[in-house]
Amino acid sequence: MFSVSRDYAPPFGMIAPFFIIGTIFFFVGTVLLLFLDPLHGHFDPMIAGWAHWFLLGFVMMIIFGAMAQLIPVVVEVGHHSVDLYHVIWPLLLIGTLTMVTGFWIAPAVLPYGGLLVLTAMLIYLYDTLMTLKKAENITLTVKTAVAANLFLTTGIVVGFVMTLAIGAGIKVDVSWWLGTHAVLVLGGYVVLTIMGLSLILLPMFGLAHGFDEGPINRAFNLMVGGVILHLVSTLIGFSAGRFLAMLIMLVAIGFYLRQVWLIYKVRARKENDIWARSMFFGYGSLVLAALLAVVSLFGDWENVILASAWFLIMGFVTFLITGHLYKIIPFLVWFERYSPLVGKQKVPMLNEMYPKKMADWEFMLSAAGVVAAGIGILLKYNDLYYGGVALLIVGAGFMLVSVKWMLSFGR
Numbered sequence: 001m002f003s004v005s006r007d008y009a010p011p012f013g014m015i016a017p018f019f020i021i022g023t024i025f026f027f028v029g030t031v032l033l034l035f036l037d038p039l040h041g042h043f044d045p046m047i048a049g050w051a052h053w054f055l056l057g058f059v060m061m062i063i064f065g066a067m068a069q070l071i072p073v074v075v076e077v078g079h080h081s082v083d084l085y086h087v088i089w090p091l092l093l094i095g096t097l098t099m100v101t102g103f104w105i106a107p108a109v110l111p112y113g114g115l116l117v118l119t120a121m122l123i124y125l126y127d128t129l130m131t132l133k134k135a136e137n138i139t140l141t142v143k144t145a146v147a148a149n150l151f152l153t154t155g156i157v158v159g160f161v162m163t164l165a166i167g168a169g170i171k172v173d174v175s176w177w178l179g180t181h182a183v184l185v186l187g188g189y190v191v192l193t194i195m196g197l198s199l200i201l202l203p204m205f206g207l208a209h210g211f212d213e214g215p216i217n218r219a220f221n222l223m224v225g226g227v228i229l230h231l232v233s234t235l236i237g238f239s240a241g242r243f244l245a246m247l248i249m250l251v252a253i254g255f256y257l258r259q260v261w262l263i264y265k266v267r268a269r270k271e272n273d274i275w276a277r278s279m280f281f282g283y284g285s286l287v288l289a290a291l292l293a294v295v296s297l298f299g300d301w302e303n304v305i306l307a308s309a310w311f312l313i314m315g316f317v318t319f320l321i322t323g324h325l326y327k328i329i330p331f332l333v334w335f336e337r338y339s340p341l342v343g344k345q346k347v348p349m350l351n352e353m354y355p356k357k358m359a360d361w362e363f364m365l366s367a368a369g370v371v372a373a374g375i376g377i378l379l380k381y382n383d384l385y386y387g388g389v390a391l392l393i394v395g396a397g398f399m400l401v402s403v404k405w406m407l408s409f410g411r
Helices: 012-035 045-075 082-104 107-133 140-167 174-206 214-236 239-265 274-296 302-337 356-379 382-408
Strands: none
Touching (some): 012 082, 012 302, 140 174, 140 214, 174 302
8 A cells, every 4th residue: 555645646637638538549449340350360450450549549548647647656756757748648649540540541651650659658658767766665566667668668669660661661570570569568568567556556446455465576577577588589580489488478467366366355345346346357358368378379270369369458458447447537536626625525435426327337338248249259250249349339438428427527
């Protein structure tokens, strides 16, 4: 647990665009799923464009906004250059839209979109690392933030080189580097960031104390080692090294899940609210994604690879983000609008500051959609996939309205 002070967090109005834009990308991204055919495989430009729409526009946008608030509070120092966040989201927004245009319509613009995204990432990396440099207590969360951001930058550089290969014709084996690009961004940044945040947010929202942190430390070391091994193996053309790296990262996920279980066992808050249910579904999806990934290592099954990626991104990452938004946004809104009024007048409780019925519908429809579409991908049954996507679209609509409701609370 950690103390929270208004002295370190940036103004909420500066960070709110990240949550608004990210949620819009989430909703539109679910609609765009209707125009994809999962039978085409992960090399399909339509699927590649959607992946960048979703991961950059939704996942990265939300994570950047959350980290902007959380990092200075955790390390108890102010941002090195907080005004840079006025620049980060426009660059990331325009860069993402340009990249997707390059994948779907005009490959020649891909490098320009990649350059804008790379610039946004480098600015974010600069402020984050310079802020973390001032930290006096080097916790695991600080270590994961440093490692994750270095991997993110490397992954974006690799991605930028790949855009030059597609848009400008430079000689790079895109099919060989695609896996490492995904490992650096998903394993090196997204999963490591979630590991670090989990050590803060899961105990805080679940009221858990006194648990063993050994598994998360082993998970961190193995994930970092696995990502580095995959990158080096790609550089030297060592296929067996890439295979071993994937196994190491899967073991790291196993240790991480062990840590989550230890936190869950000692939690004091037993209420299965929207946050808890989202965590259950998210971690269940991670287990399924890991099992499918193990299967995919021993055969050339495109549908298994896509199903594993589906449950990792749409089940695990998405539900961890949406579930935490129901906690993070009310907390930040309360902090901004009501904390100065404590002791002077009645202020709302945090559990009153999110729309419970809309949240319930969002969870049920989105969870059913992820399961149905995932089974459709695995069984190569497109009708089931599109039925699941239809449920996801309605669920994402509830999420969009819920975020607007929470941001407007108390105005």
